[in-house]
Amino acid sequence: MQREYRFIGRETARKDGLGIVRGREKFIDDLKLPGMLQAKILRSPHPHALIKYIDTSRAAKLDGVKAVLTYKDTPPWKGGLPPHLGVLSNVLRYTGDAVALVAAETEEAAEMALDYIDVEYVPLEAVYDAEEAIKPGAPQLYPQFPGNSFPLACPWMGENSLQEVAMGDVERGFAEADIVVEGSCRYDNIPNPLPLEPPGVIAAWEGPRDLTVWSSTQTPYFLKMMLHYTMGRINVRSIAAHCGGSFGTKAVPWQLVFYAAALARVSKRPVKLFYSKAEHFAAYTLRLGSAFSGKIGIKKDGRVMAVAGEWLINSGYCSDAAQGMVAVGCGEVQLLIRCPNWAVKPKLVCTNRNASKMVRGYGGQELEAAFLPVLNLALAKAGVDPFVFFKQNYVKPGDDYFWRDGNRWVCRGIDYSAAMEKGAEVFGWKEKWKGWLKPSSVDGPHRTGVGVGVHGNADVGEDVSEAYVRLDPDATCVIYSCVSEHGTGQRSSLCKMVAEVLNIPLEAVSLAPPDSLVNPYEFGPVGSRGTYAIGSAVIRAAEDAKRKLLSRGAALFQCPAEELETKDGFIFRKDDPENKLPWKATGFDQTYMGYGRFEPDFSVPNFVMIFVEVEVDMETGKIAVKRVVGATDVGQIIDPQSLLHQMHGCLGSAGLDSAIFEESVLDKKLGRILNPNMVDYKWRTFLELPVFEAVILETPINTHLFNSVGFGEIVTSPAPSAVLMAVSNAVGRFFDTYPITPEMILQTPGKGRLKA
Amino acid sequence: MKENGLLLMVNGQSYEFKIGTGPGEVSPSHTLARTLREDLGLTGTKVGCNKGECGACTVLLEGTPVLSCLTLTVECNGKRVTTIEGLEDPETGELDPVQQSFLESGAFQCGFCTPGMIMTVKALLGDMPAPTELEIKEALSGHYCRCISHYHVLDAVGRAIGKRG
Amino acid sequence: MKPFRHINVPGVAEAVDYLNKFPGSSRLIAGGTDLLGVLKDDILPAYPELLINIKAIPGLDYLREDENGLSIGALVKLAFLARSPLVREKYKVLADAARSVGTPQLRNMATVGGNLGQETRCWYYRYPHGIGGRIQCQRKGSGPCLAVGGDNRYHVIMGGKGCFAACPSDLATALAALEGSIKTEGAGGGRIISIGEFFHPLGNALKAGEMIVELQVPPLPAGSRQHWLKYTLREPVDFAVVSVAVLTVLEAGICREARIALGAVAPGPLRALQAEQFLKGKEPIPEVLQEAAVLAVQGAKPLSKNGYKVEIARVLVLRALEASFAGHK
Incomplete structure (x- = not known):
């Protein structure tokens, strides 16, 4: 029996609701400080280049321009994991990398000034694919990272942070398996989480070692600490404005702070830097590129005996959290399947494209989206229903796993089977599931298919x-x-x-x-x-x-x-x-x-299962997501509206749609992202809303007074692989890359009425 | 109005501007979004993409929803503009029924897209007494919401229609 | 946005005057929905000094029907065109095409003249200056077309030359099926350009100092039916991947006339003349329509990544013909 509460679990208006509907909440771009300057950034035309010569004197003389900075005169602050990026550098590593910074009285003056900075570049050979980047002879981005490989360690998660999944004896596992499949899958379309509000910061120096930062951060205190360590142990006061969406991406905008603070220091004025949408697309945060290739062995009844393979991760030109995402991804995949023998080796690579950074799904989405389609090959061979498989495998009380700190944890959460069953019932899984690569229904050129995905995270107590x-x-x-x-x-x-x-x-x-x-x-x-x-x-x-x-x-x-x-x-x-x-x-x-x-506690994983039904037009390749059911158990609902919002978020922030139309299109000759705008970057509109049903159970979980567990971050993660499964079933063939485009559907033989 | 002057009627108030490039003047390249936000301090109008692709900056120009980031202020001379700040009753502060409905339905997460959506819905319900769900979705089809508050927004619009009886 | 000067003009003559006084350094602005995006991204090598506002020219937003057909003033807004009972009733493809453009707010602002005169959506052409500098290309006066060796999923499958950007105008496709034309004014007087002649691979037929003042649609064949289809990944916002406008005349079960216009497959709207010819005099049974659909894109030369557009175009033609012929019953 649930306890009766006065507020918990009841609908109450958001504290900031009135401010939002009246347009009174202050977001970062709504803030103005006296004397505040506007910053703009000159960005590299080359994916990889050296600055041979740079002269800012013409720009500096323009009306309204108060500061122009290059790598020659920026402070020695350093960010990245491990620290590898200064404020500016004479080495440019992606198209859009910062070449020079300008602060001026107005945005227009700053923008105009960019055209008056004279630069000569020495273009260098560039590399974009992780597979290419690790080959001998590939262009090298950093001398300290030979083979373009970032060292795998995440010190702030602990000395032994989890940087692989290794246990048991995979050879023995494969020997004991009835079915062994080999395969690979790429989730390398680097979608953009793209909160509506672009990132922005204001920096003002109160004294030589006292910096105040206003920003659209999600995590103001953590940002303070990060800046303290990366900016020479200065005192930072970090203030968050109302944040216009983050999905992880705005947690620690250290680079924006570096730029604005460097300009503020020279100009002795507060400086605001607010990115354009194009910068948000091409010079801010993408998802990690992810590819899994390996071998999976299972018994006929679906028990997984061994998983071995390589997880190749492309972080773009820098890493500031990727090793943390590796750690969490390696932990999360163990929550999904029970398997005694693992040998999954991550490899984290830098390439000449805009960076992948912290994003909702945080490693787990990226690994699972690439790993599960390979597992599906085995399940299909065994004829195992994926829902049944997930239900049997998802972590249960008493099961153990290695978490991001490298330690073994024993689950003391709850058994989520009831939520799974309820979700399947509401979705009608039993009726719709016709077997692997079989459509649920066919109506002329329209075929429907269903898929399911599951995800959970023990970081709810991080x-x-x-x-x-x-x-x-x-x-x-x-x-x-x-x-x-x-x-x-x-x-x-x-x-x-x-x-x-x-x-x-x-x-x-x-x-x-x-x-x-x-x-x-x-x-x-x-x-x-x-x-x-x-x-x-x-x-x-x-x-x-x-x-x-x-x-x-x-x-x-x-x-x-x-x-x-x-x-x-x-x-x-x-x-x-x-x-x-x-x-x-x-x-x-x-x-x-x-x-x-x-204090941290990694013993209570949360859970979400996503069921999707898609309709594919076999003649045009168009895919429509018709219905989504999300199922979870949160112990105790704190706020029903917010919880439902989080569930719906599955359709946003580079989640579900990264399986069908969301991608950053990178031209691999030019090294430029071709769709840095909201027409060519595809997002779900009001007219494409699927029917969405949420199944939310409340089985008390041993956390705190209210026996509740958080939920929001995980909901995008199971969706891409679930959609891939659904489309595969509709179309009748497996896919091993994202997103599935109309072109890929149309390559299916015998699909329509017309012959070429 | 003088050749180098400009008159805007924003939320029932008249504002005169000089056209020019000096401080406080409206430059020909200034968008309505910028004038509202920077010169009039009406920061409720949000700028998301600044290129007319996200709907966040929607305001009513002579009652019609337009994108204030793609509207030049100098082309609004003598025009009536309504922003989110102009919806509540200026005397009592009472919310417009559309605002009230968004509040009651909790039809927002981060809230950055909310003012623009409210303006669109305000215009829609002015044009149509009882739009169908499809008509509501079509009217809102140019609004980007990355948090996915769409379902709650549809609920809010239904609630606003209900409020009119 | 970088600064420019701005002038309101009271009439077409003054607009043309200014265009000619500032050749190459002035641009017309009406709805502004395309132009301001172009200026904000600063994609063109030459930034205009002067914007000439034609929005307030009185009497250029008319919709008139007489014995010569339909005339549409260049300043008619897309939303107005899409809602007009007359257009919806008789010139269905035009209303449907207008309604398929962008989003409601954009249609409240954008004009029909601007829809035809807008810049291409080629993403190389449109690449923002702020992220490492604009991309030079043939269309901008120098350099190769990068789409050929690059990502050309949205580019043309027919008729490209030097530039392979697709025509972005949905109205153009509808007008092609209606055999419409564009009336212009310029320094040397006005002229009428048929829609089929208006677009070319590197731009359009407008001369320096010339502006669109009217769209014209001749009287429709008696008893004709029309159908519009636009393939996009999403219903709103997107530009066409492929669009099709068809007009059919059916007499006693036999096709007397069929017009098929394809959009976004070529630099301009493309009439599928071979398919049209094939249909004439035939009963529109499934086999015939399928054959016509195949003929409609015969000769297509897709680039490396847009072969799928050929298939989609075929299916769209087939479906549009089916729907249009079904409308005769």
């Missing part, structure tokens, strides 16, 4: 969160938790949790602005950790504050604090609720500050 909760004499309270609002409703959900703990009206709870100056350490709302990790810190802080309040109340009521309770700003004995005193009676102008901290 990293550290701290929070304070302050009770005020006026029976209100303030939460100090450095969380920005990027669309998940997390700030409002934290208020609900605290209102529930303190049993006060939601209106009486507010959250301090997302500013690192006033809030304690917070890793931030990423990896679905908002509910469990951040929630735990906030709940504990509220409980701590409540404890302090009640222990003062104990003196007034002359009874142990345990016998007291509080509601709506009053204290009373549990056995005598009518005899109550207001908070303010506990002390003259007395406030109470509670503190809460959360």
Whole structure:
């Protein structure tokens, strides 16, 4: 039986809702500081080149131009993992790489100035494919990374961060298998998560070592720490504006900060850098390129005996989190299938294209999208129903796995089978599944097919969160938790949790602005950790504050604090609720500050299963997603609207549609992304909405007071491979690359009425 | 209006501008989105792609939804512009029913696309008493929302239609 | 956006005057939906000094039907054309084509003249200057067409020469099926250009200092039916991968006339004359329509990555013919 709550699980308006519908919420580009300059960036015309000569004197003399910087005069800050990129460099590694920075009084003046910077380049040979980049003789991007291979280590996840899946004895596993398949699949279309709002920052120096940064970050405190370490241990105050969508991409926009802060330092003025949409497309964050090739051995009944292969990952010209994504991807794939013998070796490669960075799905989506189609070959041979397979295999309480820190964890979450069953029932899986490569229905040239995917993440309990909760004499309270609002409703959900703990009206709870100056350490709302990790810190802080309040109340009521309770700003004995005193009676102008901290816990994976039905027009190659069912169990719903929103998010942020039309089209002769605009980059519109049903169960999970687990980050991940499966079944052949284009459908033999 | 002057009627208020390139003047290359945001401080109108491909900057020009990032301010002389800030009752602050419906349906996640969508829906419900679901989707088909709040937006539009009785 | 000067003109004569006073350094602006994107991305080697605003020219947004057919003023908005009961009733392909363009807001702004005069969507041509500099090519006056050896999935399968960019105008395809033409004004007076002559591989037939003032559609053949199909990955926003406009006349079960216009497969709208000829005098049974569909794209020379457009074009022709002939019943 679920507990009855006053706010938890109930529909409540978002705290910022009024501001949003009135157009009053302030996003980064809505902020203006006195004397603020605008920055623009001159970008490389070559995918790989050296700057032979650069002269900014003509640009610097233009009206309104206040600073022009090149690699010769930028500070020695260094970012990347391991640190490998300065502010600017004389080596340019992708078309669009920053050549020079300009700050001017107006955007137009800055843009004009770019044309007055004189540069001579020495073009170098470039490489775009990971396979090519690791060959001997390939152009080399960095002398310190021979073979274009980034070292596999992610120190901030621990000394032994997981950089492969290795256990058991794969040779023995293959020997014991009934069916062994070999295959490969590429998920290398580098889709763009593309939040509507482009990334932006404002940098202002308050002193020689004191920098204030306003940004559209998702994780303001984590950004502060990252900047502290990459910018020479300076003091950073990091303030988040309302964030117009992030999906991971805006968590740590360190490069934008480098650019703006360098210009601000020289010009002694605040500098704003707000990317154009073209820059957002061609010079910001893409998904990792991913290819799996290997061997999978299974028993006839579908039990997986061995998995061996190479996971080749293309991170573009830099890595700032890819090793972390490798670690999480290697962990997540183990949640999906039970297998005693593994030998999956990642290889992380740099190439001359725009960078892949942190994105929702964080390694797991990329690995699974490439790995599962190979597994499907084996399941098809064995005639195993993929739904049944996933249900049997998905991690259950007591199962173990190696997580990103390299340690072995034992699942102490719940069995998600009930949610899977319910999802399959709502979708009608049993009726629609006709077997591998068999359409569910055929109507003239239109064939429907179904697919299913599953995903989960134990990062819901990653990293550290701290929070304070302050009770005020006026029976209100303030939460100090450095969380920005990027669309998940997390700030409002934290208020609900605290209102529930303190049993006060939601209106009486507010959250301090997302500013690192006033809030304690917070890793931030990423990896679905908002509910469990951040929630735990906030709940504990509220409980701590409540404890302090009640222990003062104990003196007034002359009874142990345990016998007291509080509601709506009053204290009373549990056995005598009518005899109550207001908070303010506990002390003259007395406030109470509670503190809460959360330590990492990787033992509670969350879960989502996505069912899709597609319709393929065999004569034109057009694919329509007709229906999606998402199934999960979150323990306890915190906010129904926000949860449903997260589920629907499956269709966005380089998720489901990266299987059929989302891709960054890279011209591999020029090294340019050809579709850096919102006409040629395809996204789902109101007219292409599939029927979407969500199945959300609430089986209490052993996390915190509310037995709840976060959900949002994972929902895009199972979708691409599920769509690939659905299209395969509709069309009658397997695909080994994304996205599936009309051209690929039309190559299917015997598909239509017309012969050439 | 003088040759080098410009009159805009924004949310019921008149604003006069000089056309020129000096501070505070409207340059011929300034878009309506920029003038609203930078000169009038009406930052509720969002700029997403700045090329008319995402719908975020939608405002009503003489009651019709247009893309303010592809509209030159100098071409709006004497025209009536309504932005998200102009929907609520200026006296009481009461929300427009469309705003109220978006709020009640929770029809937003990050909220960056919301003002533009509200403007489109406002115009749609002004033109059509009871649009069908397909007509609603068509009207909104130029609005990009990457968080995928579409289903809640459709709910909000239905709610707004309901509010009119 | 980089600065420019801007002038409002009261009439066509003044617009033409300014165009001729600033040859090569002035551009007309009406809806602005295409031009401002071009300027913001700064894709052209020469940035205009002057924009000539024709939006406010009175009396250029008319829709008139008389014994000579339909005349459409260049400033008619796409949304107006798409909604017009007259056009929807009688010139269906034109209304459907207009309605298929872009998004509602774009159609509220964009004009019919602009739809025909817009710049190509070739993504090499359109590559933004801000990301490493614009791409030079034949169409811009120098350099090779990069689409030939590059990603040409949206480029032409017929009629390319020097440039292989596809015609982006949906109205052009519809007009071709209606045998329409374009009326212009210029320094040397006006002329009428048939839609089939308007586009060429490197641009269009407009001379320097000449502007589109009207679209003309001659009277329709009695009893004709029309059908429009546009293939895109998504219904709104997208430019055509392939579009088809057909017009058919059926008498006593026999095809008396068939016009088939293909869009986005060539530098301009393409009439499938061979297929049209084949259909004439035949009963439109499935085998005949299939044969016509195959004939419609005979001679196509797809580039490395756009062969699929040939297949889609065939299917679209077949489906459009089926629908149009079905409309006679």
